[in-house]
Amino acid sequence: MDEKYFIKWAAPARNDLDEIIEYIAQTNMTYAIKILDKIELAVKKLDTFPRRGRIVPELERYGYIVYREIIVAYWRIMYKIENAIVYIMAVIDGRRNVEDIILKKIILRENEL
Numbered sequence: 698m699d700e701k702y703f704i705k706w707a708a709p710a711r712n713d714l715d716e717i718i719e720y721i722a723q724t725n726m727t728y729a730i731k732i733l734d735k736i737e738l739a740v741k742k743l744d745t746f747p748r749r750g751r752i753v754p755e756l757e758r759y760g761y762i763v764y765r766e767i768i769v770a771y772w773r774i775m776y777k778i779e780n781a782i783v784y785i786m787a788v789i790d791g792r793r794n795v796e797d798i799i800l801k802k803i804i805l806r807e808n809e810l
Contacts, residue, residue, distance in 0.1 A: 702744045702778070706785045710775075713788040717772065732770060739769045740785060743776065747783045750776065755796045 706714075714736060722729035743749070750765035753775055766775045768791060775787045789795050 700781065702747050702781050702783045704740060704744055704783050704785065707787075710785045710787050717788060717790070732772075736769050736772060736774060736788065739767050740774060740776075743767070743783045747776070747778045750774075 714733070718729050718733050721732060748765070750767040752762050753764045753766050753773075756762075756764050763777045764775055764786065765777065766773045768774070771791050773787075773789045773791045773795065774785060775789065776783050776785045778784075789798065
């Protein structure tokens with residue numbers, strides 16, 4: 698039987714998602730709901746195969762290989778796996794220069810789990 702993983706959102710990652718959806722909803726509520734559903738479904742699928750995401754390239758360059766990501770439309774959902782828990786650490790707009798914000802959104806959030 699395949700191992701099941703528990704999905705846990707770091708509070709700031711949930712805030713990232715809320716802010717993204719609220720921003721989109723200001724101009725297109727239907728699209729906001731569609732994106733929310735897609736992101737939540739993609740995250741939910743990590744419960745059976747969390748290693749499907751790639752290692753975050755911007756972090757890998759600095760030796761941080763525990764962080765992975767899946768991409769949904771323009772958004773990068775960054776997470777790490779510990780034991781049987783997948784921690785969602787950040788949801789970042791991939792159109793931005795994420796290298797500038799990754800330390801804040803990923804590494805510094807380690808203490809918030």
